[in-house]
Amino acid sequence: MPFSTPAIRIAAVTKRYGNLQALGGVDLEIARGEFFGLLGPNGAGKTTLISALAGLVRADGGTLEVMGHDVVTDFYSARLKLGVVPQELVFDPFFTVREILRFQSGYYGIYGNDDWIDEILSRLDLLSRADTNMRTLSGGMKRRVLVAQALVHRPPVIVLDEPTAGVDVELRQGLWQFVKQLNADGHTVVLTTHYLEEAEALCGRIAMMKAGRIVALDTTANLLSHFSSRSLRVQVERLDVAESLGGEVSGDWVIFGFDPTSGAEMLETLLARLREAGAGVRGVSVGEPDLEQVFMEVMRRA
Amino acid sequence: MLDPDTLPDSFRASTFIGFRTLFYKEVQRFWKVNFQTVAAPVLNALLFLLIFSHVLARRVTVYGDVPYTAFLVPGLIMMSLLQNAFANSSSSLIQSKITGNIIFVLLPPLSCRVFYAAYVLAAVLRGLFVAIGVWLVSAFFIDLPLAKPAWVFAFGILGGALLATFGVIAGIWAEKFDQLAAFQNFLIMPLTMLSGVFYSIHSLPALWQKISHANPFFFMIDGFRYGFFGQSDTSPWLSLAVVGFCFVVLAAVTLMLLSRGYKLRG
Ligand SMILES: Nc1ncnc2c1ncn2[C@@H]1O[C@H](COP(=O)(O)OP(=O)(O)OP(=O)(O)O)[C@@H](O)[C@H]1O
Ligand SMILES: [Mg+2]
Numbered sequence: 001m002p003f004s005t006p007a008i009r010i011a012a013v014t015k016r017y018g019n020l021q022a023l024g025g026v027d028l029e030i031a032r033g034e035f036f037g038l039l040g041p042n043g044a045g046k047t048t049l050i051s052a053l054a055g056l057v058r059a060d061g062g063t064l065e066v067m068g069h070d071v072v073t074d075f076y077s078a079r080l081k082l083g084v085v086p087q088e089l090v091f092d093p094f095f096t097v098r099e100i101l102r103f104q105s106g107y108y109g110i111y112g113n114d115d116w117i118d119e120i121l122s123r124l125d126l127l128s129r130a131d132t133n134m135r136t137l138s139g140g141m142k143r144r145v146l147v148a149q150a151l152v153h154r155p156p157v158i159v160l161d162e163p164t165a166g167v168d169v170e171l172r173q174g175l176w177q178f179v180k181q182l183n184a185d186g187h188t189v190v191l192t193t194h195y196l197e198e199a200e201a202l203c204g205r206i207a208m209m210k211a212g213r214i215v216a217l218d219t220t221a222n223l224l225s226h227f228s229s230r231s232l233r234v235q236v237e238r239l240d241v242a243e244s245l246g247g248e249v250s251g252d253w254v255i256f257g258f259d260p261t262s263g264a265e266m267l268e269t270l271l272a273r274l275r276e277a278g279a280g281v282r283g284v285s286v287g288e289p290d291l292e293q294v295f296m297e298v299m300r301r302a
Numbered sequence: 303m304l305d306p307d308t309l310p311d312s313f314r315a316s317t318f319i320g321f322r323t324l325f326y327k328e329v330q331r332f333w334k335v336n337f338q339t340v341a342a343p344v345l346n347a348l349l350f351l352l353i354f355s356h357v358l359a360r361r362v363t364v365y366g367d368v369p370y371t372a373f374l375v376p377g378l379i380m381m382s383l384l385q386n387a388f389a390n391s392s393s394s395l396i397q398s399k400i401t402g403n404i405i406f407v408l409l410p411p412l413s414c415r416v417f418y419a420a421y422v423l424a425a426v427l428r429g430l431f432v433a434i435g436v437w438l439v440s441a442f443f444i445d446l447p448l449a450k451p452a453w454v455f456a457f458g459i460l461g462g463a464l465l466a467t468f469g470v471i472a473g474i475w476a477e478k479f480d481q482l483a484a485f486q487n488f489l490i491m492p493l494t495m496l497s498g499v500f501y502s503i504h505s506l507p508a509l510w511q512k513i514s515h516a517n518p519f520f521f522m523i524d525g526f527r528y529g530f531f532g533q534s535d536t537s538p539w540l541s542l543a544v545v546g547f548c549f550v551v552l553a554a555v556t557l558m559l560l561s562r563g564y565k566l567r568g
Contacts, residue, residue, distance in 0.1 A: 056408055057568045079411040090402035094331050100406075106323025107410035109316020149406065 005068035007032045007157045007188035008053065013062035015048055015212075022048045023059070024212040030190060030205075032067075032156075035183045037203030037220070038192045039295060044209040046192045047087050050161050054084045066157055080108065083155035085146050087162045087192075093135040097126060097145055100134060101152055108153035120148045123178045125171060140167045147175065151182075158182065159190045164198065176202060200224075200291035208298050215302035216294075223298075224289045231287035232256045232267060237280030245273060255287075321416045324407060328424030332390055339390070339428060344435035347382045351375065351440060354500060365502070365533045371444050376454075376527040377499035379436045380461060384522065387429035387462040388469040388490055391421045395473025396482050399566075408567065414560035418470065418553070425466030426459060433458060447530055453538055454529030457545065461522040464549045465490075470556050474565050493519045503535050518548045 008030040015023040023045050030036045038046050051057035053064050055071050055078070064071045069078035092100060098117065105113035121127045124144045129137060137145065147163055160179070164172045180202065183189045193199055199206060199220075206223055208216040216223060233253045236242045247254035258266055267286070274281050332339040355371040365373070398404035407417065440446070448454065468490075476482040497519035503511050514520045515536075525541030528534035534541070560566070 051568075054409055055567060056405060058563060076411040076413075079409060082409075084409055086402075086405055088402050090405060092398075092403045092406065093401075094334055095327075099330075103323055103327045104406060104410070106326075107320050107407060107412055109319045109411075111319050153410075 005065075006030055007034065007067060008190065009063075009065040009068075010049070010053070011063050013049070013052060013059045013064060015045075015052060015057065015059050021212050023052070025062070026209075026212070026214055028207060028214060028217070030188060032188055033183070033186055034188055034190075035180075035202055035204050036188070036190045037199040037206040038190060038209065039196070039199055039206060040192075040209035041299065043211075045212040046209055047161055048212075049209075050084065050159050050190075050192070053159065054082060055079060080153065081156050083150035083153065083158045085150045085158075085160040085163045087165075089139060089142050089146070089166070091134040091137075091142050091145065093133070096131050096133050097121070097137070097148075098130045100145065101148055104149045105152045110153060113152060116154070117148075117152065120151050123174075123181075124148055125174060140171060143167055144171070144175070156186070157188045157190070161192050162194065163191070164193060164195060172198075196291040196295055206291075208295065208302075210299060210302045213302075216298045220291070223294050224291065226294075230258060230289055232258065232270060233285045233287055234271075234274065234279075234281055235283035236274065237282065238278065241277050241279040242274060245270075245277060245279075317413065317416060320410065320412050321420055324412065324416065324420035325424055328390075328394060328420055329427055331394060332424070332428050336431075339386070340431050340435060343382050343386050343432045344439060347378045347432075347436040348439055350378055351443075355444075358500075365531060368531055368533070372446055373502070373527075373531075374500065375437075375440050375444055375446050376530045377523050378440075379433045380458070380523045380526040381494050381499050382436050383429040383433040383458060383462050384465045384494060384519070385490065386432045387425045388465040388472070388486070390425035390428045391466045391469030392473040392476070392482055392485070393469075394421065394424075395470065396476050396479065399473070399477075400479075404566065414557055417560060418467075418557055421470050422463055422466040425469060426462035429462040429466070430458060447532075449532035450529045452529070454526060456542065457522060457526040457529060460542075460545050460549055461526065464518070464522070464545060464552060467549065467552045467556050471552070471559065474559060477565075493517055496520075497523050498535065499523055518544060521545050 006029045008028065010026055010028040013023055013026045014021070026045075026049060038049070040046050048057060052059045053066065053071060055075055058072075066078040067081040069081065071078040095103070101117045101120070102113070105111070105117065118127070121130055124147060126141065126144055126148065129141060134142065134145065143163065143166055147160070150158060150160075158179075164175060167175060176198070179189055191199065191203065203220055205219050206216070207214050218226070233255050234242065234247070235253055239249055239254060242254040243249055247256045256270055258270075271281065271284070351371070351374060354374055358370055395404070398407070437446075472482055472485045476485065496514065497517050498514060503514045503520065506514065521536070521541035521544040524534045524536055525538045525545065528538040528541070
């Protein structure tokens with residue numbers, strides 16, 4: 001049943017560098033059409049896993065498949081279906097942006113790709129730089145050329161290893177618009193980033209890695225509800241009264257944590273009790289759970 | 303692995319485009335800086351020619367009637383060809399490895415054979431450009447016969463391919479520029495210098511003649527020179543066999559290293 005083959009299947013993948021276990025048995029399946037986040041602190045093994053998937057690194061054990069093609073035994077098809085934006089800002093100083101993209105197309109067996117190259121360049125706001133030598137581009141522009149290079153062959157699976165590092169806010173928004181569009185068009189997108197708010201906003205499902213293992217894997221919504229709490233922050237005249245009701249003082253504010261699944265009546269009850277106790281409520285704000293909290297909590301427990 | 307007999311035509315077509323692109327990119331890479339990669343080596347060879355012909359012209363005689371300066375030119379042409387073929391593939395690979403842009407050719411579905419052929423042929427082409435440059439410029443000063451052009455061509459291509467292959471191995475193996483320089487200074491240079499570029503080995507003592515026969519560079523240069531003068535220190539067929547054998551062995555080793563991803567795919 002080829003239709004049910006996942007975009008990416010990773011089973012029991014291990015990789016050692018000397019004494020360091022960079023990947024300690026990773027299992028992961030990513031379905032077609034997903035927008036998937038791969039998160040983890042520095043050195044967790046994200047790039048190593050991506051490199052093994054791309055055939056840049058040989059796994060010591062386990063298997064990796066892209067669209068059902070084993071990356072070692074059926075590398076031709078596997079590589080054709082995968083586009084990778086590398087984390088390192090690498091470039092070839094001998095050529096212009098357009099030359100680079102033409103070469104990259106050719107390596108994938110595509111000749112006469114200029115229409116698509118122009119489209120990518122315009123979506124990445126690089127059209128005016130098409131004939132500029134790579135050496136003279138700014139860091140953020142080089143990063144966008146890396147994105148363009150990963151897309152020349154219209155791969156069904158796109159892996160972006162920290163694509164927004166060093167890209168300014170406006171262009172980052174533009175880049176995400178483009179990637180979201182690609183995802184909407186059916187491309188599977190896998191993303192690593194240290195900007196957790198980006199991952200939260202974009203990814204439907206997230207895996208968190210630590211020390212070469214996956215320590216959390218769920219939909220973004222589930223992760224948010226399981227690992228973090230909402231909070232009610234109140235500004236009161238009598239800090240001591242609020243504190244005696246179980247709040248935690250933080251500057252002028254007192255913070256009450258509560259179960260994220262509980263509804264609005266929980267808030268009402270809490271406010272009523274504060275009023276009755278004479279705390280003198282002057283301001284209220286509700287803190288939504290965010291992925292950063294989840295991340296910290298998962299890493300603490302793992 | 304892929305079975306070539308069951309591949310669809312589209313695969314063959316795209317493999318060819320992959321090869322052509324990588325070859326073209328490698329040629330562009332040296333041609334964009336042809337002042338350094340072609341003109342400078344030509345100038346180098348001419349300086350050798352000037353100095354050696356001036357110093358030795360009246361003292362050395364070769365093959366009876368061949369003037370020393372004429373004898374010298376084919377050796378210099380071949381030496382330049384070999385050194386530049388080696389320099390091209392090795393420096394391209396090590397630069398790509400050090401700057402990290404090697405991943406752009408490792409990510410696409412380029413087979414080992416395509417990879418190998420593209421790097422080697424581009425390097426041979428640079429070697430040939432330099433060789434033709436030395437030849438053309440020296441033709442202004444020295445009358446050089448061309449007795450058997452097919453031999454010149456055969457040894458030029460085969461010798462260039464051998465050194466280009468050697469360059470691929472060195473480029474894959476070396477992790478730093480100084481390791482590559484060591485390769486060049488302690489292996490390539492001595493072997494070329496002691497191969498009979500500047501003398502006929504018949505002018506050497508018997509022991510040195512024997513030792514020279516263990517040097518593949520001697521056969522490359524001797525065979526190449528045969529194409530110009532129709533005379534050589536040893537049979538051109540023997541030279542062809544030695545150089546051909548070395549090439550096949552080195553090419554096989556290189557393809558094996560590439561298919562294992564040695565030092566390229568961690
Ligand atoms: N070529 C290598 N040789 C030795 N160790 C390596 C090599 N590549 C990676 N490592 C080690 O493997 C571990 C995982 O590295 P990796 O680059 O996969 O982390 P990462 O999750 O991508 O981190 P970051 O967020 O910093 O990019 C690290 O401890 C790193 O030092
Ligand atoms: Mg990384």
